[in-house]
Amino acid sequence: MEMLVDLHTHTISSGHAYSTLSENALAASRRGLKLLGMTDHGPSMLGAPSLYHFGNLAILPAELYGVAILPGVEANIISHEGELDVPLDYLGRLKLVLAGLHENCYPGGTVEQNTQAYIRAMENPFTDMMVHPGRPEFELDLEKIAYKSAQLKVPVEINNSSLSSGKKTTQDNCHRFANYVAKYKGPVILGSDAHYWDRVGVFSRSLELIQEAGIREDQIFNTSPERVLDYLAARRKKRFNIQTA
Ligand SMILES: [Zn+2]
Numbered sequence: 001m002e003m004l005v006d007l008h009t010h011t012i013s014s015g016h017a018y019s020t021l022s023e024n025a026l027a028a029s030r031r032g033l034k035l036l037g038m039t040d041h042g043p044s045m046l047g048a049p050s051l052y053h054f055g056n057l058a059i060l061p062a063e064l065y066g067v068a069i070l071p072g073v074e075a076n077i078i079s080h081e082g083e084l085d086v087p088l089d090y091l092g093r094l095k096l097v098l099a100g101l102h103e104n105c106y107p108g109g110t111v112e113q114n115t116q117a118y119i120r121a122m123e124n125p126f127t128d129m130m131v132h133p134g135r136p137e138f139e140l141d142l143e144k145i146a147y148k149s150a151q152l153k154v155p156v157e158i159n160n161s162s163l164s165s166g167k168k169t170t171q172d173n174c175h176r177f178a179n180y181v182a183k184y185k186g187p188v189i190l191g192s193d194a195h196y197w198d199r200v201g202v203f204s205r206s207l208e209l210i211q212e213a214g215i216r217e218d219q220i221f222n223t224s225p226e227r228v229l230d231y232l233a234a235r236r237k238k239r240f241n242i243q244t245a
């Protein structure tokens, strides 16, 4: 399986990541990627960029070292209702919107509250993809998330950094989630979640996991930049229809 897309990477703008966009793009190019997401953390995370960062992304080149660049955000879910920490007028201008739960940004809650928050964010037409459901900080109903992802056709991530963390709960969660993805046959995206250039496009642990779980190749977005771009364009068209209705 040829992996051509990594949509989840961070730059120095995130505050706790250590490479520039140019360094990440060069690494992506050397790994043979064709499409790279630049998804720095939303403003409610400690050290993350302000909204000014997200308002100025249009100055970036569309391509670096032969790799197409999608500037976006990894937005933080900040409430049980699944609200994000980036206002709609900013989200509407971004080329890629990932969303997930992070410590110090989300208040925490019961499994039901956490799952509701995650699914509400997934239902938001301004969200493109959901990240790292396997992280252990906030317990989620992983079966419900895999089922909803298949229904809504919104990809949920198998996060390579989570799998590399060495924490048993995280590994178990990721394995259970992958089994549910195989069962409900929803779309899936593998993300490196690189916070340094040497991790960009590294999917070794996630690839092992999807093979073990029996997730089919046609469920995986990373093999086709065209499929990702078509999906993102369709999401934006749907939003436009909602905004003008
Ligand atoms: Zn994250």
Ligand SMILES: [Zn+2]
Pocket (backbone or CB within 6 Å): 008, 010, 074, 193
């Ligand atoms: Zn991330």
